[in-house]
Amino acid sequence: MTQSIAEQFPLIQVIDQDGKLLDDSYKEEITRELCEKFLKQLKLMRALDEKMVNMQRQGRIGTYPLFGGQEAAQVGSAYALEENDWMFPTYRDHAAAITFTNSFNLIANWNGRVEGNIDDSGKKVLPPSVPIATQLPISAGIAMASAYKGEQEVTICYFGDGATSEGDFHEGMNFASVFNAPVVFFNQNNQYAISVPIWKQMKSETIAQKAIAYGMEGKRIDGNDIFAVYFETKKAVDKARKGDGPTLIEAVTWRYGAHTTADDPTKYREDDNEKHRLNDPINRLEKFMNDAGFLSDGWIETIESENESIIEAAVKEFESMEKPNIDDIYDHMFEVNPWTIEEQKAAFKAFFARRANG
Ligand SMILES: Cc1ncc(C[n+]2csc(CCOP(=O)(O)OP(=O)(O)O)c2C)c(N)n1
Numbered sequence: 001m002t003q004s005i006a007e008q009f010p011l012i013q014v015i016d017q018d019g020k021l022l023d024d025s026y027k028e029e030i031t032r033e034l035c036e037k038f039l040k041q042l043k044l045m046r047a048l049d050e051k052m053v054n055m056q057r058q059g060r061i062g063t064y065p066l067f068g069g070q071e072a073a074q075v076g077s078a079y080a081l082e083e084n085d086w087m088f089p090t091y092r093d094h095a096a097a098i099t100f101t102n103s104f105n106l107i108a109n110w111n112g113r114v115e116g117n118i119d120d121s122g123k124k125v126l127p128p129s130v131p132i133a134t135q136l137p138i139s140a141g142i143a144m145a146s147a148y149k150g151e152q153e154v155t156i157c158y159f160g161d162g163a164t165s166e167g168d169f170h171e172g173m174n175f176a177s178v179f180n181a182p183v184v185f186f187n188q189n190n191q192y193a194i195s196v197p198i199w200k201q202m203k204s205e206t207i208a209q210k211a212i213a214y215g216m217e218g219k220r221i222d223g224n225d226i227f228a229v230y231f232e233t234k235k236a237v238d239k240a241r242k243g244d245g246p247t248l249i250e251a252v253t254w255r256y257g258a259h260t261t262a263d264d265p266t267k268y269r270e271d272d273n274e275k276h277r278l279n280d281p282i283n284r285l286e287k288f289m290n291d292a293g294f295l296s297d298g299w300i301e302t303i304e305s306e307n308e309s310i311i312e313a314a315v316k317e318f319e320s321m322e323k324p325n326i327d328d329i330y331d332h333m334f335e336v337n338p339w340t341i342e343e344q345k346a347a348f349k350a351f352f353a354r355r356a357n358g
């Protein structure tokens with residue numbers, strides 16, 4: 001008998017909503033140290049997201065895409081990588097990029113600063129991709145190049161549910177599978193593409209099943225279960241590194257906030273965050289740690305206050321950057337600018353000079 005899609009692509013979980021261990025096979029690997037590392041980083045990322053939204057409201061940064069609710073998907077997958085791996089984040093994946101690089105440099109990106117596109121940690125992280133799905137074929141190409149050069153690097157490529165409707169999704173998946181490229185396509189299905197719900201986006205039951213069409217392995221995981229995310233991404237990364245090809249991972253999750261600070265989600269979805277908070281990635285891990293006896297008195301307060309200092313220091317550094325160089329807007333497209341661009345540059349500089357002189 002043929003299996004249903006739900007049977008072929010069951011939602012993989014290691015802990016349930018109450019933090020109870022569902023899969024004993026990870027018992028040895030889930031150490032106190034690993035849990036502490038995860039919880040501290042999840043809390044750091046949530047606090048950063050909240051800080052960034054406040055800063056946007058205060059006019060201290062530009063439009064900002066929120067990731068609150070998706071922390072486990074991003075942090076867990078980033079921790080599954082090795083030093084030399086490649087990362088292709090989207091505009092929503094700051095938690096993945098910051099966890100991987102251990103640097104807050106990319107905050108500057110949200111103030112339109114070119115410096116924020118350049119990772120200062122030495123890790124191979126591409127600038128956040130804003131055009132939807134364009135990163136998929138490029139990531140497949142990078143992974144093909146790694147394999148061609150005989151390097152042991154794996155590429156992880158992040159994208160959303162909406163991105164699966166783009167031609168680039170197909171091209172990236174097809175190239176990766178035909179060339180057996182060492183890439184992990186990490187989908188965060190947060191169930192909305194701005195205002196478009198998943199049920200209007202596609203007719204297939206899952207995103208994971210799309211892997212079948214490319215002869216690729218597909219997995220559907222609970223994106224709010226950091227253990228499921230970490231262990232399943234690690235398996236996919238290890239498989240790719242061994243030369244056994246790409247994987248499509250669908251991490252089912254939910255964004256609590258707006259698409260960006262320029263959006264109002266009450267216009268297109270019910271305010272049922274209360275329901276989704278029962279599935280909160282941070283609470284689930286905390287409950288697990290509590291049951292396992294991994295939480296000592298005062299530890300959470302200590303890490304929260306450490307996290308606050310880390311964020312304050314990062315913001316301070318960001319806000320003490322030198323003023324931007326106006327030339328940066330104009331000088332990265334052509335070797336020699338055409339006169340139209342030069343004219344715009346001169347006009348913009350004159351505008352700033354007039355403003356500076358009152
Ligand atoms: C090629 C392209 N088309 C349209 C847009 C406008 N746009 C920005 S975000 C977005 C929705 C993407 O949704 P999804 O892939 O689910 O990612 P999420 O924002 O939920 O993380 C769209 C259509 C774009 N940035 N690029």
Ligand SMILES: [Mg+2]
Nearest residue numbers: 160161192193
């Ligand atoms: Mg989405």
